[in-house]
Each structure stands twice: as structure tokens, then as C-alpha cells.
Amino acid sequence: MVDVLRDSKGQVRVAEAFLSAIIIFSALTICSTMSMPTENNDQEILAVQGMQVLIQLDNDGTLGQLISQNNWTFLTESLRLLLPVGIVYNLTVYDESLQQINSVPISNGKLSGNIVAVEYLCVSQDSIYNCYVLHLQLSKVK
Amino acid sequence: MTNSLKKARSGQMVVVSALVIALIMTSTAMYIYDLNGNFAKSNTSTLNYFFNLIKTGSKHAVVGALANITNAGPNETLSANLNRWKSTVEKQYLLGTFVQNFDLRSTTPYYSGVYVDWGNSGTGISEAYVEFSLNVSGKEIEAYLSYNINVSTRLNVEGFIMEISSGIKKVTVKCTLFNDGQPALAKSIVTYYRESTEWLIPDDANNYSMADYGNGTYCAIFYVETYASSIGISSQVFDKRDILVVANTTCT
Numbered sequence: 001m002v003d004v005l006r007d008s009k010g011q012v013r014v015a016e017a018f019l020s021a022i023i024i025f026s027a028l029t030i031c032s033t034m035s036m037p038t039e040n041n042d043q044e045i046l047a048v049q050g051m052q053v054l055i056q057l058d059n060d061g062t063l064g065q066l067i068s069q070n071n072w073t074f075l076t077e078s079l080r081l082l083l084p085v086g087i088v089y090n091l092t093v094y095d096e097s098l099q100q101i102n103s104v105p106i107s108n109g110k111l112s113g114n115i116v117a118v119e120y121l122c123v124s125q126d127s128i129y130n131c132y133v134l135h136l137q138l139s140k141v142k
Numbered sequence: 143m144t145n146s147l148k149k150a151r152s153g154q155m156v157v158v159s160a161l162v163i164a165l166i167m168t169s170t171a172m173y174i175y176d177l178n179g180n181f182a183k184s185n186t187s188t189l190n191y192f193f194n195l196i197k198t199g200s201k202h203a204v205v206g207a208l209a210n211i212t213n214a215g216p217n218e219t220l221s222a223n224l225n226r227w228k229s230t231v232e233k234q235y236l237l238g239t240f241v242q243n244f245d246l247r248s249t250t251p252y253y254s255g256v257y258v259d260w261g262n263s264g265t266g267i268s269e270a271y272v273e274f275s276l277n278v279s280g281k282e283i284e285a286y287l288s289y290n291i292n293v294s295t296r297l298n299v300e301g302f303i304m305e306i307s308s309g310i311k312k313v314t315v316k317c318t319l320f321n322d323g324q325p326a327l328a329k330s331i332v333t334y335y336r337e338s339t340e341w342l343i344p345d346d347a348n349n350y351s352m353a354d355y356g357n358g359t360y361c362a363i364f365y366v367e368t369y370a371s372s373i374g375i376s377s378q379v380f381d382k383r384d385i386l387v388v389a390n391t392t393c394t
Contacts, residue, residue: 020160027164031171044187051191058198061205061383096230121195121234123202125383127210129223131199131230 042140043116046087050118050138053082064124067093067101067132076106086141088112094133101132111139188237189278193287196231196242200274203227204293205383208256208270212386217254220270221246238280247271266377266389269294295385296320299377301393309369313344313393315362317377325358329380333362336374 057063057078066075079089091106120134207220228242246255257269275288301315313335319328331352334341344350344364353361366373372394379387 016154016157020156023157023160023164027167030168048187048191051195055191055194055198058195058202061202064202096226119234121199121230123199123206123227125202125205125209127206127213127215127384129203129206129210129219129226131203131227133230133234 043114046116046138046140047118049083049087050089050116050136051120053079054118054120054122054134054136056082058120058122061125063134064122064126064130064132067122068124068126068130070101070103072102072104072106076108079106080108083138088139088141090137092135092137094135096131096133098133109141111137113139113142115139189283189285192235193276193285196276197274197289197291199227199231200224200244200272200289201291201293204270204272204291205385208268208293208295209384209386211256211270212258212268213384217256220255220272224272235278238278238283241277243275243277245273245275247273260388260390262390262392264299264389264391266297266299266379266387267294268385268387269296292322293385294320294322295326295379295381295383295387296323297377297379297387297389299375299389299391301373301375301391303366303373303393306365309367311366311368311373313362313364313366313373313375315375315377315393317360317362317379317389319358319360319379319381319387321381321383326381327356327358328360329382329384331360331362332378333364334376334378335364335366336376337366337368341376 054063057066062078063075066072066078075091079091083089088109088111089107090111091102093101093106095101116138118136118138120136122132122134124130124132203223204220207215207223210219210223211217224244224246228244231242232240246252248254251257251259252269252271255270255272257267257271259265259267270291270293272291273288274291276286278285296319298318298320299315301313304312304314306312315333317328317331317333319326332343334343336342344362344366348364348366350362350364353363355361362377372392374390374392376388376390379389381387
């Protein structure tokens with residue numbers, strides 16, 4: 001009888017240990033799920049940086065002016081200077097009917113890893129109305 | 143007896159401890175997560191940036207239209223450009239439904255959102271005023287924004303003449319340019335003076351010189367052969383945005 005009791009006690013211990021393990025494992029799973037946004041957050045920061053640079057360039061009409069003049073060299077340099085070091089970008093400029101305008105790549109390297117895309121609309125201050133759709137891709141150098 | 147009770151409860155203690163540890167871990171993770179402020183903020187920040195670029199784009203569209211209108215373009219350019227801008231914006235917004243409306247100010251002295259006064263009072267005004275409203279509705283966002291875009295280029299011209307010798311007069315013309323109420327630099331300035339019925343541009347023969355004070359103030363000096371006691375002056379200025387403004391005055 002005593003042996004049977006001892007046997008069942010052992011089973012209960014195993015069950016309790018199993019339950020404890022499940023609880024800890026669940027907590028770990030929940031924590032890891034919550035920490036996931038860190039990567040998303042990085043991507044969001046990257047997107048915000050890209051957007052801020054485009055807004056900064058567009059504020060005084062420089063962006064539209066550079067595109068209207070097809071001054072891709074200056075645009076490439078401006079983006080390289082304004083974006084933080086360690087960020088690779090590739091900008092594609094389209095017209096209103098989504099035809100690509102830039103004849104040369106506006107980029108500072110090859111994108112790799114997690115790529116973030118930012119879309120921007122730019123109107124030039126020219127007396128002839130021109131609207132451009134900008135597609136900026138960004139990634140961090142690994 | 144006490145020992146066996148302790149032994150019997152030790153298993154429960156393991157479960158309770160695990161539960162406590164799990165609670166601490168999850169609450170810490172939740173706190174950190176909350177501090178990062180990741181809860182559904184991404185859409186809001188995307189929308190904020192979108193609003194920002196819409197406002198910038200609207201302003202550029204108005205500037206471009208005003209440049210066109212002041213360079214002999216039709217008044218309808220403003221509404222035509224804004225309609226194209228509205229259609230592009232509404233097409234490109236992908237997070238839901240985006241409706242942009244605009245209202246061209248039509249109360250006096252504006253006509254179709256534009257006010258151009260190049261009179262003889264010494265002040266010239268080229269101005270456009272548009273009221274915008276944006277409505278966004280999406281899965282998680284409902285937003286409304288209204289803003290006004292007022293683009294203005296104002297030129298103040300004042301001048302006086304001084305008799306140097308019989309029939310020779312020194313004309314001094316001071317031009318002050320303002321963009322949206324702030325002193326601004328000009329892209330080009332042409333000053334005309336009136337001789338009988340003709341408008342002439344002073345040149346080297348008139349010893350023409352122009353001083354740029356770097357703060358939106360320009361001073362032109364030239365000499366004219368005339369016996370008249372007053373000279374009509376007209377200054378035509380293009381600002382850096384290619385908006386033309388003209389101001390006329392009479393120098394005495």
C-alpha cells in the first residue's frame with residue numbers, strides 16, 4: 001500500500017515538474033513574441049529616417065528641382081550626406097504615370113538583409129506642374 | 143509527520159515558484175514593450191509623415207501655379223494643378239480611403255484663389271490662398287486635417303530723384319522683396335523708368351548700378367536726362383520661386 005502511495009507521489013511530482021516547465025516555457029514564448037517588434041522597430045526607424053531625409057530635401061523645393069533638372073548626381077550625393085552612415089539606399093523616381101525617370105541608379109551600394117521601402121510624392125515648384133513618385137529602399141550595412 | 147507534509151508541499155512550491163517567475167518575466171517584457179511604445183503606433187506615424195508630405199506637396203503645387211499665372215498663365219492653372227495633385231495623392235494612399243479637397247479663396251480681393259495687384263502705389267502683390275481638407279479612413283485610423291496654404295510675394299518700391307545739374311537727375315530706387323511675409327532674395331530685378339510714353343531700361347549709358355544688401359533689399363541708382371519734376375518707375379522682380387511681382391511708383 002505504502003509502495004503504491006510512493007509510486008503515485010512520484011507521478012504527481014513528475015506532473016508538477018511538467019506543469020512548472022510548461023508555465024516557464026509559456027512565459028518564455030510570450031516574452032520572445034513581445035521582443036519581436038525590436039526588429040520591426042529597427043525597420044520603422046529606418047523608414048522614418050528615409051522619410052525625414054526626403055521631407056528635408058523637399059521642404060524648400062530642392063528635391064523637385066533636382067528631379068526636374070535630371071540632376072541625379074547631386075541627388076545621390078545629397079541622400080548619401082543626409083542619411084546616417086551605414087545605411088544603403090536605392091531611389092527610383094517615377095512620373096505621374098509611374099514610368100521610371102531616372103536613367104542612372106540613384107544608390108550608394110547593394111541592398112542586403114531586411115529592406116525597408118518608403119514611398120514619397122513630390123511636386124516640383126516649376127511653373128509647369130510636375131509630380132513625381134519616389135520609391136526609396138533602405139537597408140542597414142551588415 | 144512534519145517532514146512528510148513538507149515533502150508533500152514541495153511539489154506545489156515548484157509550481158507556485160514557476161508561476162511567480164513566469165509572471166515576473168511576462169510583466170517585465172510587457173513593461174519594456176510598453177516603454178518602446180510599439181502598440182499600433184506605426185500606422186499613426188506613417189500617417190503623420192503622409193500628412194506632412196501632402197502639405198509640402200500642396201504648397202509646391204500652389205507656388206508652381208502662382209509662378210505660371212504671374213508669367214501670363216491662365217488663372218485656372220491653380221485649380222488644374224491642384225486637381226492633378228489631388229488625384230495622384232488619392233491614388234497613392236494605400237492604408238485606406240484618402241480624400242483631399244481644396245477650396246480656392248474667392249472673397250475680395252481674391253479671384254479663383256489668386257490675388258495679383260501690380261498697381262501704382264509702390265507695392266506689388268502676387269498671392270494665392272487655398273484651403274485644404276484631408277479625410278482619411280482606414281482599418282485602424284480615422285483622421286481629418288484642414289490647413290491653409292498662403293503663398294505670397296510682395297514687392298515694395300520707393301524712389302526719389304535728385305537734380306545733379308541742369309537736366310540731369312539722379313534716380314534712386316529701393317526695392318524690398320518679401321516671400322510669405324519674410325524678407326527674401328530675388329532671382330532677377332529689372333527696373334524701368336518712364337520717358338514721355340516709353341518705358342526704358344537704364345543701362346551703362348545711365349550709369350546704372352544695383353546694390354544688393356543681402357536681406358531682400360536692393361537699391362538701384364541711375365541718371366536720367368530730363369526736365370520733368372517726377373519720373374515713373376516700374377520694378378519687375380522674379381523671386382527665387384519664379385513668381386513675378388511688379389510694383390510701380392512715381393519718384394519725385
